[in-house]
Amino acid sequence: MKIAQAQGAPASAILGIGGYRPRRVVDNAEICQFIDSSDEWIQTRSGIRERRWASADETIQMMSVAASRKAIERAGLEPEQIDTVIVATVTHLYQTPAAAATVAAELGTKGAAAFDISAACAGFCYGTAMADSFIRTGTSKYVLVIGVERLSDFTDPRDRSTAFIFADGAGAAVIGPSEVPGLGPVVWGSDGDQAGLITQSQPWDVALAGEERHRPVLQMTGNPVFKWAAYTMAKAAAEAMDAAGIRPDELEVFVPHQANMRITDAMFRALKLPAEVIVGRDIARQGNTSAASVPLAIEALLESGEARSGQTCLIIGFGAGLVYAGQVITLP
Ligand SMILES: CC(C)(COP(=O)(O)OP(=O)(O)OC[C@H]1O[C@@H](n2cnc3c(N)ncnc32)[C@H](O)[C@@H]1OP(=O)(O)O)[C@@H](O)C(=O)NCCC(=O)NCCS
Known part of the structure; x- marks a missing residue:
């Protein structure tokens, strides 16, 4: 059959x-x-x-x-x-x-x-x-x-x-x-060997069985995460541009996960992006909102008029896992 x-x-x-x-x-x-x-x-x-x-x-x-x-x-x-x-x-x-x-x-x-x-x-x-x-x-x-x-x-x-x-x-x-591709191939992956860098403090059963009975919290060893994000993620972002057939001088907008402004700046330098590329800097007003950070940063650029519909934009998310994913998109 x-x-x-x-x-x-x-x-x-x-x-x-x-x-x-x-x-x-x-x-x-x-x-x-x-x-x-x-x-x-x-x-x-x-x-x-x-x-x-x-x-x-x-x-x-x-x-x-x-x-x-x-x-x-x-x-x-x-x-x-x-x-x-x-x-x-x-x-x-x-x-x-x-x-x-x-x-x-x-x-x-x-x-x-x-x-x-x-x-x-x-x-x-x-x-x-x-x-x-x-x-x-x-x-x-x-x-x-x-x-x-x-x-x-x-x-x-x-x-x-x-x-x-x-x-x-x-x-x-x-x-x-x-009809026209508005999303490039994803470049994604994980590095579970580094899972301990960003974790939940305790599993729920242990947290709730303890004397204080409070919910678990997120814990992070920031500096190694910073280095991983600034260097390894820049390579993944470059691969996402290659996969989409976009050269750095063709990119118009760059919206990485809003984890730290210095990570954004380090990635920008490592990617050798032209100075006129518009960069998502929503973290200044919004902090790190994890899964919400990339779409919120894109919306902020579109609403302020800094970026506009039809522009070619590189996005990349990275965080606990460690996991990451990036792709080139056309802004709506
Ligand atoms: C958290 C982060 C901002 C810390 O910055 P950093 O430059 O790495 O700072 P360090 O942890 O090396 O600490 C530097 C110094 O500041 C101090 N410090 C740490 N936190 C501090 C705070 N909130 N306020 C003041 N001082 C602080 C440290 O004690 C250390 O002091 P010392 O030099 O006297 O030992 C940075 O590591 C980071 O953004 N990491 C990645 C975040 C991220 O990407 N998250 C995951 C993706 S979701």
């Missing part, structure tokens, strides 16, 4: 991007109430001036829906046209059901396929790669990829190696069929 095969589109592209930034702005002075640090140290070492922390009502569900509504509207689609929803997050408090299923329902999709993925700060780029494959193989037509985090729920405000870095928010992209 011959099994029929689905036929996909020749290529895919991002059709619309939207973000949700929590209301509460937390400046470095507030962070320094709990750690021995200073506004000057935080700005010089990380580039972060302020970040947003979610309030009780700004849940993973609420932020995902808000960002997605903007992305769907900007794509010129109706929610019922979305047939697949992928949520990338490491901070959803429910192990099951997937956030994607309830987000798909609240948005008003017609029973879209829905699942969550765990790829930390690379989650949005992992989801984007999956969406591209689904569309080109005919598995899906319009895929909604959401990166969403409430990292403040998992941050110890007294840990000076993480307290000033992590933040909350959501970014969403609608990816659909296109």
Whole structure:
């Protein structure tokens, strides 16, 4: 028996991007109430001036829906046209059901396929790669990829190696069929030998069995992560440009994961990008929002007019795992 095969589109592209930034702005002075640090140290070492922390009502569900509504509207689609929803997050408090299923329902999709993925700060780029494959193989037509985090729920405000870095928010992209390729091949991978550099302090059962019974927090050995991100990730980003057939002098926009402004600058130098390339620097206002950081940074560049639709942009996410994924995209 011959099994029929689905036929996909020749290529895919991002059709619309939207973000949700929590209301509460937390400046470095507030962070320094709990750690021995200073506004000057935080700005010089990380580039972060302020970040947003979610309030009780700004849940993973609420932020995902808000960002997605903007992305769907900007794509010129109706929610019922979305047939697949992928949520990338490491901070959803429910192990099951997937956030994607309830987000798909609240948005008003017609029973879209829905699942969550765990790829930390690379989650949005992992989801984007999956969406591209689904569309080109005919598995899906319009895929909604959401990166969403409430990292403040998992941050110890007294840990000076993480307290000033992590933040909350959501970014969403609608990816659909296109005659002209708007997404290049993904370059991705992992290095589980370095898993211990960014971890959850304890598994849930141990944390809840302890005397204090508090939820686990994220822990990070920052300096080796910094070096890995600045050097190894620059190589992966260069491979993503090669795979897409884009030379550094043809690139117009660069949006790496917003982990540290100095990592962004080191990657920019290592990639030998021309000075006029526009760079995502959302970390200054937003902190590190893990899976949400790349789509939020893209939205910020488009909304401010610094970047515009149709420009060629390199994105790369990297983080706990360690995992990474990068690709060249055309901005929606
Ligand atoms: C966290 C990070 C900003 C720290 O910067 P760094 O330059 O690596 O700093 P180090 O850890 O080497 O510490 C340098 C000094 O600052 C001190 N320090 C560390 N945290 C501090 C803080 N919050 N405030 C003030 N001083 C601090 C250290 O004690 C050390 O002091 P010493 O020189 O007297 O020993 C940086 O390592 C980083 O951004 N790492 C990667 C983050 C990332 O990419 N995350 C993962 C992806 S999600």
